Amino acid sequence: MKHFHNRILKETADGSHTLFFPEYNEHYHSVHGALSESVHVFIKEGFDVAVKSFAGGSKDDRKVFSILEVGFGTGLNALLTLERSLSLSIQVHYLALEPYPLTAGEVSRLNLADKVAGGKLATAFFNMHNTPFGETTEISPEFIFDKWQLPLSDAPLPPDTFRLVYHDAFAPQLQPDLWSKEVFAKLERSMAAGGVLATYCAKGSVKRTLKECGFSLTHPAGPEGKREMTRAEKKTNPDPGIAGPVEK
């Protein structure tokens, strides 16, 4: 069991902050750019793709687009998702898991709120950090936020729910249990048919495990410094014997 403490703040190549564990030589984000990596992997190749296949309702009849984040950490992915969802007529329900939350001091030193939306979402960013674990908070009418202080293994995830999963755990070398067949099978069960799991990781063993759990994979180009990333889609897998039209 690793102990995730003694984090230090670091500036990445695009000027945005990340955290670093010297003990494990592990960063929360790419040193080539925390902000640019999150925008690329989770927003452009994750959120935007998943939202396209989701039929949003009108303002009066909003459909809920559920997102699960494995590892809330600095809150950067949640902040970017909030920014993106404000321009769409959908309602996002965002559930973030984080067993090792940042301290208030760490959050206050991050420059991420200033780097996104010209700082206009800073209040929302700090609300997401300050809201108690286990409480549902309306960050905006478009964005309902939940945060559980639980490791993924203990999280009672509802079945067939999430249209998008941000799998943003530490690297497989550091936390192999978060890239196992058991974990991906659990995530697959919690996802809606056609839902998308986005991750920065494109390691061969991870791809094989995702495939074994029934996902269809695509490998978009990665962010700066990485050849590719992974997008895994939960197959719709209709069973015509049960769900198809009945022929007379």
Ligand SMILES: C[S@@+](CC[C@H](N)C(=O)[O-])C[C@H]1O[C@@H](n2cnc3c(N)ncnc32)[C@H](O)[C@@H]1O
């Ligand atoms: C690579 S960092 C990414 C964090 C975050 N998405 C961000 O942008 O700052 C991995 C995160 O996963 C969290 N984590 C570690 N073990 C976990 C577990 N078993 N279940 C869920 N999250 C976990 C860590 O505390 C850390 O915040």
